[in-house]
Amino acid sequence: xxxxxxxxxxxxxxxxxxxxxxxxxxxxxxxxxxxxxxxxxxxxxxxxxxxxxxxxxxxxxxxxxxxxxxxxxxxxxxxxxxxxxxxxxxxxxxxxxxxxxxxxxxxxxxxxxxxxxxxxxxxxxxxxxxxxxxxxxxxxxxxxxxxxxxxxxxxxxxxx
Amino acid sequence: xxxxxxxxxxxxxxxxxxxxxxxxxxxxxxxxxxxxxxxxxxxxxxxxxxxxxxxxxxxxxxxxxxxxxxxxxxxxxxxxxxxxxxxxxxxxxxxxxxxxxxxxxxxxxxxxxxxxxxxxxxxxxxxxxxxxxxxxxxxxxxxxxxxxxxxxxxxxxxxxxxxxxxxxxxxxxxxxxxxxxxxxxxxxxxxxxxxxxxxxxxxxxxxxxxxxxxxxxxxxxxxxxxxxxxxxxxxxxxxxxxxxxxxxxxxxxxxxxxxxxxxxxxxxxxxxxxxxxxxxxxxxxxxxxxxxxxxxxxxxxxxxxxxxxxxxxxxxxxxxxxxxxxxxxxxxxxxxxxxxxxxxxxxxxxxxxxxxxxxxxxxxxxxxxxxxxxxxxxxxxxxxxxxxxxxxxxxxxxxxxxxxxxxxxxxxxxxxxxxxxxxxxxxxxxxxxxxxxxxxxxxxxxxxxxxxxxxxxxxxxxxxxxxxxxx
Numbered sequence: 081x082x083x084x085x086x087x088x089x090x091x092x093x094x095x096x097x098x099x100x101x102x103x104x105x106x107x108x109x110x111x112x113x114x115x116x117x118x119x120x121x122x123x124x125x126x127x128x129x130x131x132x133x134x135x136x137x138x139x140x141x142x143x144x145x146x147x148x149x150x151x152x153x154x155x156x157x158x159x160x161x162x163x164x165x166x167x168x169x170x171x172x173x174x175x176x177x178x179x180x181x182x183x184x185x186x187x188x189x190x191x192x193x194x195x196x197x198x199x200x201x202x203x204x205x206x207x208x209x210x211x212x213x214x215x216x217x218x219x220x221x222x223x224x225x226x227x228x229x230x231x232x233x234x235x236x237x238x239x240x
Numbered sequence: 241x242x243x244x245x246x247x248x249x250x251x252x253x254x255x256x257x258x259x260x261x262x263x264x265x266x267x268x269x270x271x272x273x274x275x276x277x278x279x280x281x282x283x284x285x286x287x288x289x290x291x292x293x294x295x296x297x298x299x300x301x302x303x304x305x306x307x308x309x310x311x312x313x314x315x316x317x318x319x320x321x322x323x324x325x326x327x328x329x330x331x332x333x334x335x336x337x338x339x340x341x342x343x344x345x346x347x348x349x350x351x352x353x354x355x356x357x358x359x360x361x362x363x364x365x366x367x368x369x370x371x372x373x374x375x376x377x378x379x380x381x382x383x384x385x386x387x388x389x390x391x392x393x394x395x396x397x398x399x400x401x402x403x404x405x406x407x408x409x410x411x412x413x414x415x416x417x418x419x420x421x422x423x424x425x426x427x428x429x430x431x432x433x434x435x436x437x438x439x440x441x442x443x444x445x446x447x448x449x450x451x452x453x454x455x456x457x458x459x460x461x462x463x464x465x466x467x468x469x470x471x472x473x474x475x476x477x478x479x480x481x482x483x484x485x486x487x488x489x490x491x492x493x494x495x496x497x498x499x500x501x502x503x504x505x506x507x508x509x510x511x512x513x514x515x516x517x518x519x520x521x522x523x524x525x526x527x528x529x530x531x532x533x534x535x536x537x538x539x540x541x542x543x544x545x546x547x548x549x550x551x552x553x554x555x556x557x558x559x560x561x562x563x564x565x566x567x568x569x570x571x572x573x574x575x576x577x578x579x580x581x582x583x584x585x586x587x588x589x590x591x592x593x594x595x596x597x598x599x600x601x602x603x604x605x606x607x608x609x610x611x612x613x614x615x616x617x618x619x620x621x622x623x624x625x626x627x628x629x630x631x632x633x634x635x636x637x638x639x640x641x642x643x644x645x646x647x648x649x650x651x652x653x654x655x656x657x658x659x660x661x662x663x664x665x666x667x668x669x670x671x672x673x674x675x676x677x678x679x680x681x682x683x684x685x686x687x688x689x690x691x692x693x694x695x696x697x698x699x700x701x702x703x704x705x706x707x708x709x710x711x
Contacts, residue, residue: 091413094433095406100285104270121436203272206282207409230436 082150083214085126085188085202090230092209094122098201105189105200112186112201121230124201124210125173127152127186135165135174135185144185154185245623246273247604250338250539251286253613254386254405258283258290260604265625267294267604278386284406293585293602294624300587301628304597312630316638319581319596323564323639326579328355332562335548336569337363337538340608341653342646343568343632344544348551350566350640358562359552361544362572364537366513370506371545373517374534376671377663381521384501384531385614390414392531394423394497396456398449398516399505400432405535412437423497425490427452429509440490445481450515450675452480452487457519457526459491466526471672495527502532515675522668535613543611543657550656566639568600568632583635601629607646608633611657 102112112124133152136144143158144165154165161181166174176183189199197203202212242263249256257276261269270291274281293299303315310318323331331354333347351359361368389395390411402409415422416437426438429446444452455476458469477484494500502520506513517534524530536542564579565572570586582588583600591597603610605626609619637643 090417091409093402093406093409093412093436095284095402095409097282097284097287097406100288101283104288104291203281204283204288206279206284206406207413208282 082129083212084129085199086211086213087123087126088209088211089121089123090209091207092121092123093207095206096122096124097204097206098124098210101200101204105192106184125171126201127173127188128171129186129188134168134170138164138168140164151188151190152185153187153190154183159183242268244271246276247290247623248610248618248620249283249287249290250603250610251289252405253536253539253541254278254407255539255610255612255616255618256283256287256407258287260291260294260623262624267291267624279407280410282407282410287407290604294604294627296586298587299627300584300597300599303599304591304595306593306595307591315596315598316635319579319598320639320641322579323354323566323581326564329358330561330563331356332358332360332565332574334360334362334565334567334569334572334574335544336567336571337361337367337536337541337544338603338610339540339544339568339632340603340606340610341540341543341547341657342608342649343636344540344547345551345649345653345656346633346636346644347568348548349642350636351552353640353642357552358560359548361541361548362567362569363541364506364508366506366508366510367536367538367541368545370504370513370517370534370536371542371549371661373514373521374661375549375664376514376518376521376666378518378521378525380525382524382531383614384533385616386411386533388499388531389501389503389533390418392497392499392501393419393421394425394494394500396425396427396494396500396502396520397434397438397505398427398453398503398520399507399510400428400430400434401503401505401535402433402437404505404537406433409437423490423493423500425494440486440493442482442486442490445479446509447511447678448480449510450512450519450678451476452482453516453519453523454672454675455480455487456491456494457523459488460495460523460526463492463495464526464528469672470669471676494530498529500527500530502530504532504534506534506536511678512675515671518666518671519675533614539612540610542613542615543609543617546611546661547653547656549662550659566636568635581639583632585629598635599627599629600635601626601631605629606631609650609653617657 099112129150129152133146136146141158141160143155146152161183163176163183165183166176174185198212202210242261244259245262246257246259249258256279257273259271259273260267261271270288272281272283302309303312305318333351335344335347347359395415416424424438425440426435427442428435429444435441454471455473458471461467461469473484504520520532524532562574565574565577566581568583570584579594581596583598585600585602603620604624605622607621609617611617
């Protein structure tokens with residue numbers, strides 16, 4: 081089965097080690113976006129590797145491609161850096177680097193997967209918030225709900 | 241052929257492990273050490289910089305006199321010749337906070353040979369101050385080890401631990417989501433990454449941590465019938481900016497837990513780190529089954545300070561009048577020097593003509609041992625090619641014409657560290673009154689805030705926040 085990166089916001093401490101690991105693994109070019117929720121949390125924005133990728137449909141040069149195992153990969157050679165995919169992405173996880181004319185895109189660390197290891201962001205995660213698990217198991221797992229108990233309770237606490 | 245070699249990180253006092261992938265002794269990439277019990281494969285952003293420490297383009301590789309590149313022999317003989325012209329009392333030796341214990345011992349020896357008493361640990365002044373608090377004797381207090389943090393029922397965290405050592409977050413999460421009723425009390429003026437996880441966040445005014453801890457100590461002493469402490473919690477709550485109720489409730493909740501850990505992070509925004517350190521030691525001796533642990537800024541602050549303290553008589557605060565400085569590491573910043581022998585990792589921004597630069601080997605290129613948080617001692621060995629550098633030990637030996645085997649130095653450091661930190665008796669009442677004096681007026685003046693180094697901008701900003709922002 082295909083494996084994906086999952087995030088448990090309850091555990092995340094916002095240390096950004098996932099982003100640092102990504103940058104160090106991909107020649108100081110971080111492929112991982114980062115979002116900041118004021119006061120409550122910081123969270124990595126991982127590529128979801130969609131079933132019907134909008135980025136691949138938008139690409140004029142067929143640089144984005146869905147592979148057999150389900151991952152959406154970007155060809156370094158075909159990409160012209162037009163950032164159409166970044167505009168098309170419904171989750172905003174593709175963030176173009178305008179200075180270098182490159183569109184960085186998560187490749188799930190294929191070099192490590194072939195060695196039987198986890199992606200860099202999951203391996204380096206200091207709090208255990210990121211996990212690399214099979215897609216079907218995840219849906220039933222209670223711990224990986226999208227809504228975070230910690231952040232919700234912080235909200236309620238502040239409104240009082 | 242790609243090899244995987246293990247080493248430890250010295251960028252905070254946790255000492256995580258990591259793996260460097262090397263090919264023909266050249267470092268290629270950083271990898272994760274799943275076997276290490278401290279971090280079990282995770283690594284914080286700062287841990288990744290260990291790769292840069294070796295492969296950095298601005299790494300100092302050759303000795304320099306001013307801007308002129310010279311050989312090792314010439315640089316050392318020049319430094320020795322010029323150092324002889326100075327009066328011994330005007331020579332200073334500064335140690336870095338990631339120097340190894342052996343470097344620290346050798347530096348004390350070198351200071352003896354040169355006849356100077358000016359030896360100090362550069363780096364975070366807050367660490368040195370917190371170390372002073374460790375010297376004050378308290379009976380019955382016990383230090384927590386890293387494994388114990390995850391097993392405790394309550395945490396009292398002073399400062400922002402998750403910014404300093406994010407790898408601890410697995411253990412803190414274990415307490416947070418482990419058992420119903422577990423307490424995490426955070427004392428921090430800011431909303432920080434640590435305070436996200438707090439069950440109770442005591443948001444004090446900046447610089448009043450010592451006073452707040454004195455109040456917490458009073459509550460704990462009363463609960464355990466360990467005598468009265470002369471401090472008025474109502475007055476404290478006015479100065480600190482937290483309601484008296486919530487101080488008392490938090491302290492009682494911490495005291496009532498089965499096993500608790502107090503985590504202290506010395507820092508620039510804490511006034512009188514030594515008092516806070518002393519109070520948490522006192523609290524751990526008063527309350528049943530409570531332990532304390534301190535996380536210093538850089539790797540070997542504890543080891544370097546312990547060795548300097550036990551080898552020399554002079555207090556670090558009395559140091560002054562330095563005209564010639566031998567510094568290990570890039571941290572020492574003394575103004576008005578006639579000669580600076582800088583043993584560092586990187587090429588500085590500006591180089592004067594009276595500066596001698598000697599490239600130093602980092603902890604991945606040499607042998608040595610360090611003392612980390614909780615008194616844990618770890619040793620490291622060379623795993624990568626040397627970038628033209630020598631260890632601080634070798635440099636100091638050549639500057640003073642002494643020869644010692646590494647194993648002899650190691651034995652001696654073991655003996656000194658085995659004795660532990662020097663203890664001196666102090667009066668609790670006096671320290672409590674000192675804590676009250678710091679913030680007697682309710683707000684701090686910029687003169688009282690000492691721990692920002694020479695950064696006047698930060699100092700002024702801090703003063704503005706103390707006096708113009710309520711709560």
